[in-house]
Amino acid sequence: MDQIQLLELKVKELSSLLDAFKELxxxxxxxxxxxxxxxxxxxxxxxxxxxxxxxxxxxxxxxxxxxxxxxxxxxxxxxxxxxxxxxxxxxxxxxxxxxxxxxxxxxxxxxxxxxxxxxxxxxxxxxxxxxxxxxxxxxxxxxxxxxxxxxxxxxxxxxxxxxxxxxxxxxxxYNELYTMFMSVITTLAKVLDARDPYTAGHSERVARYAELTARRLGFQSKECSDLYTAALMHDIGKIGVSDDILRKPTRLTQEEYSLMKQHTVIGADILSNLEPKSTMKNAVEIARYHHERIDGSGYPDGLEGDEIPIYARIVGVVDAFDAMTTIRSYSNGKSFEEAAEELIRCKHTLFDDHVVDAFTSLLKEANYKTENLGKVR
Ligand SMILES: [Fe+2]
CATH class of the missing domain: 3.30.450.40 (GAF domain)
Structure with missing residues (x-):
């Protein structure tokens, strides 16, 4: 069993225990x-x-x-x-x-x-x-x-x-289990990100941006922290994508791209086996739909507008932002300000208006600096 499988098993065990205790x-x-x-x-x-x-x-x-x-x-x-x-x-x-x-x-x-x-x-x-x-x-x-x-x-x-x-x-x-569950989930996300040197820290950043955006949109604090956990696992399906595709230093071919797209379906499938179902519901939807786009041009199901669950719309926006601002072998990465402009340009077509407004207003107030983001509410 490799490290990822072991962690997956651990998540499964812990999450069913958590479910049992949640009842109480x-x-x-x-x-x-x-x-x-x-x-x-x-x-x-x-x-x-x-x-x-x-x-x-x-x-x-x-x-x-x-x-x-x-x-x-x-x-x-x-x-x-x-x-x-x-x-x-x-x-x-x-x-x-x-x-x-x-x-x-x-x-x-x-x-x-x-x-x-x-x-x-x-x-x-x-x-x-x-x-x-x-x-x-x-x-x-x-x-x-x-x-x-x-x-x-x-x-x-x-x-x-x-x-x-x-x-x-x-x-x-319950509290102890929850802490353990969170640390296993976080480790799993880190292990995943580490497979591709260019995406180190991606899952955690996306989760953090998503939580901040949800807070700005007026979600309850419990909903925001649940979103954080669920968003940490948005790319978990990359477990099922081979290293040569994941780590390819050049742009993907059409065929490789369609295999890469499968990470949404694989991720949703993995997460739908986990308990507690109530917590996992959002995680499953985020994993499956975070690449759906408002105009229906996304994948895997080509959903449009409000058909895309709100949490997946949030993660869709912040995930695109992180991808744009991360240095890849084939691109240098945009600045926070440039990436925010790009999100605004793609409002209506690719991204949810309210989500983009909320996230870009946060970025603006933080002076487009990552270290300021935690300070703006
Ligand atoms: Fe993804």
């Missing part, structure tokens, strides 16, 4: 889950306040991820060191901590009370454990009325903490 995370914002769990717990245990702490072992700190009570806003800004106070003790030991009179307990991290101005009298702190790993802690402060928490309250808090731990674990696994 769709429609539910983690913070909302935390807030709900905390709110229920505080209500059931009749606590005056509650905080849900999440441990970050890499940064060696504990962050308040949800809080309920009068000093909520202050608490949410507090970060503790990994071993600090009672929360730190509970997280490092994995054991619940229950005290009637907090003011007499040496483990209490005084600065929390000092910062928040909240007077803590009694407290339950239980660990959030999933698969024997302590992910954080749930802390309940002051039983309402002139009573203290009981053992029954501690057990109840433990049971509710388990629910939080599961939600937290799912979201952390």
């Amino acid at each position: 995370n769709t429609n539910i914002e983690l913070n909302e889950v935390f807030n709900n769990i905390l709110m229920q717990t505080v209500k059931v245990l009749q606590a005056e306040a509650g905080t849900l702490w999440v441990a970050d072992y890499e940064l060696e700190e504990i962050t308040a991820s949800a809080a309920i009570g009068t000093t909520k806003e202050t608490i949410l800004n507090i970060k503790l060191k990994i071993n600090e106070g009672i929360v730190g003790k509970v997280i490092s030991s994995g054991e619940p901590y229950f005290i009637e009179n907090v003011s007499e307990d040496p483990s209490w991290a005084k600065r929390v009370d000092e910062t928040s101005g909240f007077i803590t009298k009694s407290m339950i702190t239980v660990p959030l454990v999933a698969n024997q790993k302590v992910l954080g802690a749930l802390q309940l402060l002051n039983k309402k009325g002139d009573v203290f928490f009981t053992d029954v309250d501690v057990n109840l808090a433990l049971a509710l903490a388990n629910q939080s731990a599961l939600a937290l674990q799912n979201s952390q696994i």
Whole structure:
């Protein structure tokens, strides 16, 4: 198996895992889950306040991820060191901590009370454990009325903490998987680009231009980042085009050109086998249609105007721009300004008006300099 096949396999594995986890995370914002769990717990245990702490072992700190009570806003800004106070003790030991009179307990991290101005009298702190790993802690402060928490309250808090731990674990696994998925996709794009010395960095630049253009066109930020991922893979079908064609230093013959055109169909075919289907839908369309042109002169299907999906129209424009501005063995490459003029000249005929307007306005504001592009919005 060569490097590309290995990476392809890895993408496939990761993407199906991602799909499975997406089910658990769709429609539910983690913070909302935390807030709900905390709110229920505080209500059931009749606590005056509650905080849900999440441990970050890499940064060696504990962050308040949800809080309920009068000093909520202050608490949410507090970060503790990994071993600090009672929360730190509970997280490092994995054991619940229950005290009637907090003011007499040496483990209490005084600065929390000092910062928040909240007077803590009694407290339950239980660990959030999933698969024997302590992910954080749930802390309940002051039983309402002139009573203290009981053992029954501690057990109840433990049971509710388990629910939080599961939600937290799912979201952390999902994030890790997503990071891995993105790095494999990025590597795959790099490996692809490296096959042709003249296209090094092409996929990444196209993805970046596409994301910026979509943002300028008013797409939501999630849509823009999904477009980035999908656009990274727009030329993935070049896996199926032989090196002699891909690396040919002179212009392609008619026959070679028609083989090269196949990369759109091959790419769409590869990507349509991947999960999650919802993410892949755009990637498939971009791979297949990024060489379609508004007047129907493109390939592979000769689609016209709005028949070409919007994301493919965006990638079509920025891909052409990158090709024009990249030095090839047979051409020196245009300047950003010249290439922008060319895009404008081909509005209506080859390229989508709005997309060209959005992208060329970005380029103009960036003074036609690549290093300024990230700064314009
Ligand atoms: Fe292409």
